[in-house]
Amino acid sequence: MRFGTLHGVAIALLALTDANPLHAQAQQTPPAPRITLEEARVAMDAAEAEARSNRWNLAFVITDAEATPIYVRRMDEVPTRNYEIAMNKVQTAITSGMHTAEYAAAVKAQRIQPIEGALTFDGGLLLRRGGQVVGAFSASGARGAEDAQAVRAGMAAIGIEP
Template sequence: MAEQAMAAAEAESRANNWNLTIVIADAEGVPVMVHRMDGASARTFDIAMRKVHVVTETGLSSGEYGRRLQAGEIAEVENGVTFAGGVPIMQNGERIGAITSSGARGIEDEQVSLAGAAAIGS
């Protein structure tokens, strides 16, 4: 599943000429697959992992976490990021992991992550 999700995420990224780091992690936040595309800065890995942390701690997308945090609805996740690009991977109603992207604008990162998640039925 991770290979299929990564392939779809990379295809979406390439179709838009975005050089990203894409991370697929299990439910505990441990990376299962990582790809830092040519041209993606080294810092994008750290940001993608911080998005993984937010998703695994909250069960929310990183963008939704940011919106709820700003509204005062939830507690802050230490070292979390508040911008889009990380989404949960769901299977049969259960969160089994996260897919995150970093290197473009948050909404673009999220577009790539959603493409990867959708490829495996999440």
């Protein structure tokens, strides 16, 4: 009985120390870089300001690197369909690893195979930090180049280059 108690205490102590490889690995793995909620708000506000200054009514989506929405905004009088298109644009960008305009050009030139359900409209851009994809940002409701212009304004507000 005594051996079992000592054995249990030893295992508990090992689990609490850096000698435990799982514990050491958890300490060494830095969190994945991502866009913060505050950055998303600042970017969204700048993108909406760009849209308003040009009289475009847009739906916007900012996601993390897994295409999970962080911030969504749909301006007045924008149909739900535009949110769905904006969401598809970020999915396309994340899945292809390219801005949607680059993806469209690559598909058209037959350099890559099309992704089922992907959109080839401009306005879905990857967010990269230090060369690593940390999210995506899209807009829908105007022409593709106009959607992209609003997104780029938002990206510039948080110091991310397209």
